[in-house]
Amino acid sequence: MKINWFKYASPASFYFLAGRMIPFFAVLAMVLLVVGLYIGFFVAPTDFQQSEAYRIIFVHVPAAWMSMFLYMVMAFWAGIGLAFNTRLSSMVASAIAPTGAMFAFLALWTGAWWGKPMWGTWWVWDARLTSELILFFLYIGFMALQAAIDDPKRSDKAGAIIALVGVVNVPIIYFSVQWWNTLHQGASVSLVQSPKMATAMLSGMLVMSLAAWMYSIVVILVRTRLIILRRESRAAWVAELKEGGVK
Amino acid sequence: MIGWIIKRDLLLAMRRRADVLTVLFFFIIVVSLFPLGVGPEPDILRTMASGVVWVAALLAAMLSLGRMFSSDYADGTLEQMLLSPFSLAALVMGKAISHWLTTGIPLVLMAPILGLQYDLSGEALLVLTLSLLLGTPVLSLIGAIGAALTLGLRGGGVLVSILVLPLYIPVLIFGTGAVEASRAGMEVGAYFSILGAFLLVAIVFSPWVTAASLRVSMN
Numbered sequence: 001m002k003i004n005w006f007k008y009a010s011p012a013s014f015y016f017l018a019g020r021m022i023p024f025f026a027v028l029a030m031v032l033l034v035v036g037l038y039i040g041f042f043v044a045p046t047d048f049q050q051s052e053a054y055r056i057i058f059v060h061v062p063a064a065w066m067s068m069f070l071y072m073v074m075a076f077w078a079g080i081g082l083a084f085n086t087r088l089s090s091m092v093a094s095a096i097a098p099t100g101a102m103f104a105f106l107a108l109w110t111g112a113w114w115g116k117p118m119w120g121t122w123w124v125w126d127a128r129l130t131s132e133l134i135l136f137f138l139y140i141g142f143m144a145l146q147a148a149i150d151d152p153k154r155s156d157k158a159g160a161i162i163a164l165v166g167v168v169n170v171p172i173i174y175f176s177v178q179w180w181n182t183l184h185q186g187a188s189v190s191l192v193q194s195p196k197m198a199t200a201m202l203s204g205m206l207v208m209s210l211a212a213w214m215y216s217i218v219v220i221l222v223r224t225r226l227i228i229l230r231r232e233s234r235a236a237w238v239a240e241l242k243e244g245g246v247k
Numbered sequence: 248m249i250g251w252i253i254k255r256d257l258l259l260a261m262r263r264r265a266d267v268l269t270v271l272f273f274f275i276i277v278v279s280l281f282p283l284g285v286g287p288e289p290d291i292l293r294t295m296a297s298g299v300v301w302v303a304a305l306l307a308a309m310l311s312l313g314r315m316f317s318s319d320y321a322d323g324t325l326e327q328m329l330l331s332p333f334s335l336a337a338l339v340m341g342k343a344i345s346h347w348l349t350t351g352i353p354l355v356l357m358a359p360i361l362g363l364q365y366d367l368s369g370e371a372l373l374v375l376t377l378s379l380l381l382g383t384p385v386l387s388l389i390g391a392i393g394a395a396l397t398l399g400l401r402g403g404g405v406l407v408s409i410l411v412l413p414l415y416i417p418v419l420i421f422g423t424g425a426v427e428a429s430r431a432g433m434e435v436g437a438y439f440s441i442l443g444a445f446l447l448v449a450i451v452f453s454p455w456v457t458a459a460s461l462r463v464s465m466n
Contacts, residue, residue, distance in 0.1 A: 130416070134413045134416055137412075137413035138413055141410045141413060144406055144409050144410075145397070145409075145410060148397070148401065148402060148403075149400060154463055157463040158396045158460065158463050161392070161396060161459060161463065162396060162410055164456075165392060166414070172417075
């Protein structure tokens with residue numbers, strides 16, 4: 001069977017595809033969230049050093065991962081949009097930015113809540129915290145630039161350039177705990193080593209990360225649909241949609 | 248080509264000296280405000296000096312970014328430059344160099360005098376000046392990207408700060424880190440190496456990215 005991959009590169013067909021995908025991922029996100037929170041709060045053992053306060057890990061770590069990962073995805077799609085002039089990829093990129101910024105903010109804020117009982121302070125200027133803060137600023141800059149430009153074509157391209165320039169920050173955050181020996185604890189999970197934490201803790205964290213992924217997919221699809229509607233408001237199929245035609 | 252554009256921009260800057268001097272005096276005034284704000288204890292001032300001078304340099308560089316392309320954009324010169332057969336990246340490089348010569352160099356020259364206000368030792372002053380000498384061209388080069396992207400936008404001046412300041416942070420960290428290390432009696436070579444690496448990466452990528460940004464903005 002030959003699949004026509006380019007079919008869904010058109011905003012109109014993607015709109016309907018996304019509409020069918022959203023409920024599926026939404027249910028998945030809810031289930032994973034409930035399971036993850038259950039493991040996190042009831043199954044995972046109390047940490048012998050950090051007692052109960054460590055449980056914020058189940059929100060903090062997935063949020064931090066997502067903030068970095070979404071930036072890469074955003075820059076990737078923005079770059080594709082810039083290189084191949086595909087409108088949909090630029091729309092997806094701008095749909096990702098608010099979710100990425102939300103996760104970056106969440107990572108910083110839950111980090112502060114974790115830092116207060118563990119380190120006795122809400123904030124330290126260590127390498128990882130500072131670079132995560134820069135990541136948050138980069139998201140804000142991307143959104144501010146796109147918001148300031150009225151012409152969608154120019155706004156897509158300008159956003160893509162600034163997103164790609166900001167990519168240099170992501171490896172810096174990722175490796176910051178290895179490069180600089182600071183207050184933030186080193187990575188607890190690694191692909192090449194056996195995990196340094198209890199299985200229940202690890203599985204809770206992974207399930208919560210999957211939930212964060214699914215949530216991001218849902219929100220990004222919904223936002224992309226809205227962006228498509230706004231940009232294509234003069235297209236014929238949108239007019240048909242308004243009259244209650246095809247769904 | 249680069250030489251020609253530098254000569255032209257410097258000539259324009261000489262004709263409008265007030266623009267260059269405004270940036271320099273902004274820098275001097277901001278640096279001089281801190282002792283008034285936080286109190287004149289020499290110990291505090293010595294610890295703050297590098298950070299204050301560097302942050303003021305960042306702000307001053309940013310303040311002058313708008314001028315890099317805007318007057319050429321307004322009178323149509325930029326459009327002619329885009330149409331010309333010369334390499335746009337080289338043109339941008341020339342513009343960044345002349346921006347650095349008119350705003351970066353005065354700051355570097357002024358820094359030791361301002362450092363004296365903060366009771367810095369001779370060696371720390373030297374390190375501060377050298378770190379600015381390596382770091383300010385990076386500011387001009389990164390800033391060129393922001394200036395090109397915000398060309399002709401409403402509220403472009405504020406926007407450029409949101410875009411560019413986060414990208415300036417690494418330069419700030421290692422620039423001030425060098426001065427702190429020298430005050431603590433440690434080796435500063437590593438900091439200068441990293442600043443030099445920033446400069447090289449910026450020289451390679453920034454003109455190219457800025458040229459692409461200009462094409463996007465001019466369409």
